[in-house]
Amino acid sequence: MTDRPKQTPQLPKLPTSAIESDRGLQAKTQRWFEYPVKAQPHHTDYGGIVWHGTYLTWMEEARVEYLRSIGIEFADLVALGCDLPVVELSLRYHLPIRLGVSAIVKVRLMKTKGVRMNWDYEIQSYDRRELFITGKVVLVGVDREKGKIMRQLPPQVQDALVKHVTT
Numbered sequence: 686m687t688d689r690p691k692q693t694p695q696l697p698k699l700p701t702s703a704i705e706s707d708r709g710l711q712a713k714t715q716r717w718f719e720y721p722v723k724a725q726p727h728h729t730d731y732g733g734i735v736w737h738g739t740y741l742t743w744m745e746e747a748r749v750e751y752l753r754s755i756g757i758e759f760a761d762l763v764a765l766g767c768d769l770p771v772v773e774l775s776l777r778y779h780l781p782i783r784l785g786v787s788a789i790v791k792v793r794l795m796k797t798k799g800v801r802m803n804w805d806y807e808i809q810s811y812d813r814r815e816l817f818i819t820g821k822v823v824l825v826g827v828d829r830e831k832g833k834i835m836r837q838l839p840p841q842v843q844d845a846l847v848k849h850v851t852t
Contacts, residue, residue, distance in 0.1 A: 716849070717791040717807075718754060720747035724786050733784040740776065740818050744806050747790040748822070755845050765839045766829045769802070773823035779816045787811050794850050800826035800835045802846070 720743070728739040749759055762769065782788055788808050795803040801823060808818040826835040826842075837843065 717793045718747065718751035720750055720790040720792070721811075722746075722788050722790055722808075724782050724784050724788075726784060729784045735782040735784075737776075737778070740778075740808060740820075741774075743790050743808065744792065744820065744822065747792045747806070748804060751792050751794075755849050757842055757845050762839075762842065763829065765842070767835065767839055767842065768827045768829045769824040770827055771822055772801075772825045774820070775822075776818060776820040778818060782808070782817050788817060789813075794846060796850055797838075797843075797846055800838050802826075 722743045724735050724739075728735050730736050752759065788810060791807040791809065793805050795805050797803070802825075804822045804824070806818065806820040806822065807816060809816055826838045827833065828835050838846070
């Protein structure tokens with residue numbers, strides 16, 4: 686047995702680290718909603734790295750909390766007969782998050798077109814020095830009873846969204 690401190694193994698650089706960043710994912714304004722998360726054991730694989738599906742869960746949690754913060758409760762959407770399924774999803778994994786690491790999930794509503802909502806995401810370290818994930822998600826308003834795309838979102842939802850769209 687030795688008295689040397691245990692070293693954390695370093696992951697090799699990912700092959701995607703050489704790919705130039707997508708300039709379309711950079712913030713144009715500071716209208717981000719921030720949602721804190723921490724990598725718990727159930728979020729990780731056996732190597733202590735956050736499982737890729739966990740990021741989607743965190744992004745959904747952040748989006749639901751963002752909507753709640755502007756007065757749109759998801760339960761109210763359901764009561765209005767509106768659902769918001771994901772119809773497009775794009776993620777870019779920049780760096781892995783390890784067990785015990787805290788991060789900030791940033792989300793903003795970019796634009797709406799009819800019943801289509803475009804969201805941007807970034808997951809960053811608390812000190813904002815490391816970028817873990819960038820992503821885009823598109824939601825569409827669907828009539829829960831008919832199972833068809835709505836012609837327009839409920840007025841109270843549309844009014845709340847219009848006030849918070851980043852252009």
